[in-house]
Amino acid sequence: MNSLSKALIVVVLVLSIAYVVVSMTLISHQVNWYHRSLALRAELDRVTTNTNTRIHDLEERINSLYTALNDKEKVLAQMQKDADGLRTQLTVLGKEKGDLEGQRDAFKQRYDQLELNSEADKKALAKLREDYKTLQEEIVQVKDESLKLQDKVGVVENKLILTEKDRDEFYRQNKELQERVSGLEQEVKAYRTVYGMLPETLRSTEMAKPPISGQVIAISKDPGVPLVVLGVGKNEGVEPGFSFIVYRGDKFLGKVVAQDVLEDMTAARVDPRFQQPNATISVGDSVTTRLTY
Numbered sequence: 001m002n003s004l005s006k007a008l009i010v011v012v013l014v015l016s017i018a019y020v021v022v023s024m025t026l027i028s029h030q031v032n033w034y035h036r037s038l039a040l041r042a043e044l045d046r047v048t049t050n051t052n053t054r055i056h057d058l059e060e061r062i063n064s065l066y067t068a069l070n071d072k073e074k075v076l077a078q079m080q081k082d083a084d085g086l087r088t089q090l091t092v093l094g095k096e097k098g099d100l101e102g103q104r105d106a107f108k109q110r111y112d113q114l115e116l117n118s119e120a121d122k123k124a125l126a127k128l129r130e131d132y133k134t135l136q137e138e139i140v141q142v143k144d145e146s147l148k149l150q151d152k153v154g155v156v157e158n159k160l161i162l163t164e165k166d167r168d169e170f171y172r173q174n175k176e177l178q179e180r181v182s183g184l185e186q187e188v189k190a191y192r193t194v195y196g197m198l199p200e201t202l203r204s205t206e207m208a209k210p211p212i213s214g215q216v217i218a219i220s221k222d223p224g225v226p227l228v229v230l231g232v233g234k235n236e237g238v239e240p241g242f243s244f245i246v247y248r249g250d251k252f253l254g255k256v257v258a259q260d261v262l263e264d265m266t267a268a269r270v271d272p273r274f275q276q277p278n279a280t281i282s283v284g285d286s287v288t289t290r291l292t293y
Contacts, residue, residue, distance in 0.1 A: 226270035244287040
């Protein structure tokens with residue numbers, strides 16, 4: 001065998017070995033790539049599963065957030081509605097406050113006016129009492145004159161010394177005096193009417209208290225609380241428990257009893273025992289602890 005044949009054999013052996021090595025390498029790589037592919041697929045499946053799970057969790061959280069957002073919007077809308085209602089109530093309260101302040105100012109103005117008039121009322125009452133006393137004196141005087149004239153007429157008739165004309169004149173004077181007496185008695189009757197309408201027990205108990213007179217200046221608006229406010233108080237000698245006769249002109253309206261007494265006014269309770277039928281106590285009615293003849 002020559003050297004060329006040996007060289008060819010060596011080359012063939014080397015190529016065979018190289019082929020075997022390359023083949024083994026390729027087979028080894030194919031096995032590794034297959035296992036790696038399986039591992040990557042498993043990893044991909046795991047990542048995909050985890051990703052889907054996270055996406056599902058995120059979707060649930062998003063839905064929860066949307067639900068919470070809707071609830072918050074509803075609460076916000078309700079709060080806005082409540083705020084509008086409160087604003088409306090605030091407006092109404094502001095109007096009511098203005099009305100109450102107006103009523104307070106009107107009441108204070110009325111009270112000031114009544115306070116100014118109280119002194120004039122006292123003077124007018126004193127003048128009325130003087131006139132009443134004068135009328136009583138005139139009645140007594142006229143009655144005396146009438147009796148004297150009647151005696152004169154009797155003397156004239158018995159003695160028959162007067163002429164018919166003189167006798168007629170006496171009768172005329174007597175008639176005029178009788179009419180005058182009747183007129184004066186009617187005036188006195190107007191003063192006594194209030195006393196005649198009062199119960200006997202009321203007239204007898206009135207003499208135990210000092211004479212205090214005034215007016216009703218306010219009435220309770222609550223029908224269930226029969227209270228009135230009088231324009232007299234401690235300054236005039238009023239004490240708790242004092243009873244006042246309420247009248248209008250010559251009409252007896254009822255009786256009230258003092259409860260809370262201030263310096264210049266008194267809160268009094270209406271006594272139902274003396275309440276007159278179809279008689280209503282009003283602002284401006286007169287009150288007194290004692291009526292005198």
